[in-house]
Amino acid sequence: MNSKTVKFGGSSLADADQFRKVKAIIEADPARRYVVPSAPGKRYSGDTKITDMLYTCQQLAAAGADFSDVLGKIRDRYLEIAKALELSFDPTDELDRIAFRLKEGATKDFAASRGEYLNGLLLSNYLGFPFVDAADVVRFNENGTLLMSETMLAMREVLGKLENAVIPGFYGAGPSGEIITFSRGGSDITGSLVARAVRAEIYENWTDVSGVLVADPRIVPDAAVINTITYEELRELSYMGATVLHEDAIFPVRAAGIPINIRNTNEPSAPGTLIVADDSADSDVQTGYTITGIAGKKGFCAINIQKAMMNAELGFCRKVLAVLEEMGISFEHMPSGIDTMSIILAEEAIKGKEKTVLSKIRKAVSPDSCEIEHGISLLAVVGRGMRRTRGTAARIFAALAHARINVKMIDQGSSELNIIIGLLEGDFEEAVRRIYDMFVKSTIGEDAD
Numbered sequence: 001m002n003s004k005t006v007k008f009g010g011s012s013l014a015d016a017d018q019f020r021k022v023k024a025i026i027e028a029d030p031a032r033r034y035v036v037p038s039a040p041g042k043r044y045s046g047d048t049k050i051t052d053m054l055y056t057c058q059q060l061a062a063a064g065a066d067f068s069d070v071l072g073k074i075r076d077r078y079l080e081i082a083k084a085l086e087l088s089f090d091p092t093d094e095l096d097r098i099a100f101r102l103k104e105g106a107t108k109d110f111a112a113s114r115g116e117y118l119n120g121l122l123l124s125n126y127l128g129f130p131f132v133d134a135a136d137v138v139r140f141n142e143n144g145t146l147l148m149s150e151t152m153l154a155m156r157e158v159l160g161k162l163e164n165a166v167i168p169g170f171y172g173a174g175p176s177g178e179i180i181t182f183s184r185g186g187s188d189i190t191g192s193l194v195a196r197a198v199r200a201e202i203y204e205n206w207t208d209v210s211g212v213l214v215a216d217p218r219i220v221p222d223a224a225v226i227n228t229i230t231y232e233e234l235r236e237l238s239y240m241g242a243t244v245l246h247e248d249a250i251f252p253v254r255a256a257g258i259p260i261n262i263r264n265t266n267e268p269s270a271p272g273t274l275i276v277a278d279d280s281a282d283s284d285v286q287t288g289y290t291i292t293g294i295a296g297k298k299g300f301c302a303i304n305i306q307k308a309m310m311n312a313e314l315g316f317c318r319k320v321l322a323v324l325e326e327m328g329i330s331f332e333h334m335p336s337g338i339d340t341m342s343i344i345l346a347e348e349a350i351k352g353k354e355k356t357v358l359s360k361i362r363k364a365v366s367p368d369s370c371e372i373e374h375g376i377s378l379l380a381v382v383g384r385g386m387r388r389t390r391g392t393a394a395r396i397f398a399a400l401a402h403a404r405i406n407v408k409m410i411d412q413g414s415s416e417l418n419i420i421i422g423l424l425e426g427d428f429e430e431a432v433r434r435i436y437d438m439f440v441k442s443t444i445g446e447d448a449d
């Protein structure tokens with residue numbers, strides 16, 4: 001029988017009303033057999049996600065402090081949902097066991113995973129679907145790297161026997177059974193793994209927006225929905241901060257050719273965004289713009305190095321990069337001139353190592369100057385349509401020039417799928433809005449082959 005794997009995010013399961021919507025969506029299509037829930041998320045802006053409360057409990061426990069207040073709030077949230085849905089589910093015993101483990105020094109990953117675990121139990125109770133603990137089917141090695149074939153085997157073994165199931169997202173287990181989580185937002189990855197294991201016809205990822213939008217709705221509130229997007233484009237966008245889908249959720253289904261459909265739990269009739277392979281993405285059913293999406297992130301810095309005749313010095317770049325490698329620092333971009341080179345990297349990657357890095361670079365290549373510039377943001381304009389359209393870069397920079405925004409760096413990948421721009425952090429939001437307006441609201445300067 002055909003099956004669809006459906007993953008519901010935290011806001012889709014934040015309270016009893018949301019649970020009702022989720023059930024209605026699942027019951028509307030019998031193919032929606034395998035369900036992956038996140039932990040309850042925010043009910044309103046300013047609310048706290050269960051996952052964050054669990055991290056707090058673990059931090060307090062590790063410091064030997066009392067965490068019963070926070071744990072009590074977690075219990076109340078699950079109980080409130082269960083009561084409103086008239087379920088007998090009571091998380092008290094499970095939470096007592098969790099509290100005991102926390103006092104004994106349980107890890108951050110263990111604590112965080114319990115949000116999904118408990119929500120999985122609650123949802124399985126509500127839907128009447130069997131519960132499959134992700135610790136039994138999602139496998140990691142001792143370094144926390146996902147073991148794909150072991151996971152596929154374990155999932156197929158268990159899910160093959162079940163007509164339908166609830167499998168909590170975000171976590172799995174290491175070789176000795178210890179709980180390991182993906183990075184934040186990782187329930188998307190679990191959904192993708194389940195979809196691949198059961199060879200689903202589609203992976204539906206239900207969230208709180210009607211698809212992937214051309215720009216972050218927190219910056220462009222009325223941003224248009226992207227109808228179809230390729231795996232590559234979405235990976236670029238999610239890597240650069242379009243948090244709608246975890247960047248690592250793409251690989252498992254992509255390898256199996258399973259499309260992803262991003263849908264809105266609060267607007268189930270909207271078709272959402274379909275994520276497909278490049279050759280099946282029909283550009284005519286696109287939104288009709290040259291670009292597919294805009295995303296970006298703050299929190300970068302640049303190591304600016306200057307040295308007269310740098311271009312003639314053999315091995316200059318290699319020596320500089322060797323310093324970063326030696327210090328375990330990865331970088332994002334490396335724009336260069338004749339006598340200058342810059343390395344753009346995340347502030348987080350170099351935090352606490354700035355002085356050592358600079359002194360090692362000085363020793364390695366004796367530059368005329370070498371300094372770190374902080375407060376940089378990176379913005380990516382992504383689109384498969386850019387390959388066959390002239391003038392895209394001109395339009396981007398015209399939009400920025402009109403807004404008097406200074407561009408610090410430009411990088412276009414060889415695939416011509418994206419153009420990355422470095423900007424001051426203070427210019428970031430305005431730059432996103434200006435580029436959005438240039439491509440979505442106007443057609444000035446468009447020149448397709």
Ligand code: ADP
Pocket residue numbers: 008009010011012038041185206207208209211212213214215216217218241242243244245293
């Ligand atoms: P979930 O809890 O369902 O996993 P997330 O909060 O992880 O949902 O992802 C959905 C959110 O991603 C949206 O509410 C929106 O604020 C944010 N977002 C950022 N960029 C985009 C984008 N380009 N398109 C859609 N949503 C985006």
Ligand code: ASP
Pocket residue numbers: 009010038039049051052115169170183184185186187188
């Ligand atoms: N609950 C986890 C988080 O908040 C995982 C997820 O939502 O996907 O990051």
Ligand code: MG
Pocket residue numbers: 009185188243244245246
């Ligand atoms: Mg998410």
